[in-house]
């Protein structure tokens with residue numbers, strides 16, 4: 001269950017997404033569901049529950065390199081990815097309200113399935129650098145067109161300037177895919193590439209409370225800062241693709257981490 005009933009996006013919401021490349025829906029996922037996802041993440045990350053096949057828990061680079069001694073296992077994990085085999089976390093990607101918005105934003109027909117192509121819980125522990133450079137998610141996808149793909153990202157803990165909320169560059173999705181490289185930082189997490197030369201003055205910091213959900217275009221330039229608080233910053237996220245997306249001739253819909261969701265039974 002979610003705190004939001006499925007409904008058609010308003011003309012204003014559609015225009016916001018078209019022009020800015022993102023749409024914020026406050027209070028979109030209810031507190032009970034957020035608490036369930038959060039608790040499940042904690043038991044998977046700290047090892048008190050076995051991780052389902054295919055799920056990866058990524059350790060923070062400062063922990064891997066011995067620059068920081070994490071006080072608990074949870075302090076050492078920056079994300080888990082591939083939760084499509086986890087029945088608790090995958091409820092997020094099947095959530096009717098999330099799917100309803102995702103389907104409208106990728107222009108999939110009502111009742112058609114959409115495809116979950118990536119799933120992550122992003123954990124930003126205190127005590128590590130943990131920044132996510134400004135990037136475009138399309139850098140990581142072979143599917144096209146970009147308009148057939150959308151991300152949903154739901155806060156599970158307060159995401160503020162202090163804890164390292166997302167920062168986005170409004171309208172940057174209209175400029176195409178930019179070259180990405182390795183940031184010039186001492187500690188960069190695995191495969192966290194960044195776009196050079198972004199005008200940082202154009203960033204907008206999107207502060208969010210648990211349940212608030214940001215939908216964004218895969219070309220939107222976005223990233224996140226360091227967690228300067230004592231607590232964790234955490235979010236659950238999925239990317240959805242329209243059935244009309246294609247990739248260099250292969251049948252992407254049967255990929256090991258891909259799941260069709262939300263089609264009429």
Ligand SMILES: O=C(O)CCC(=O)C(=O)O
Pocket residue numbers: 122124132137151153165166222223224235237
């Ligand atoms: O959670 C974060 O800090 C970054 C998330 C992100 O970059 C993404 O969802 O693509």
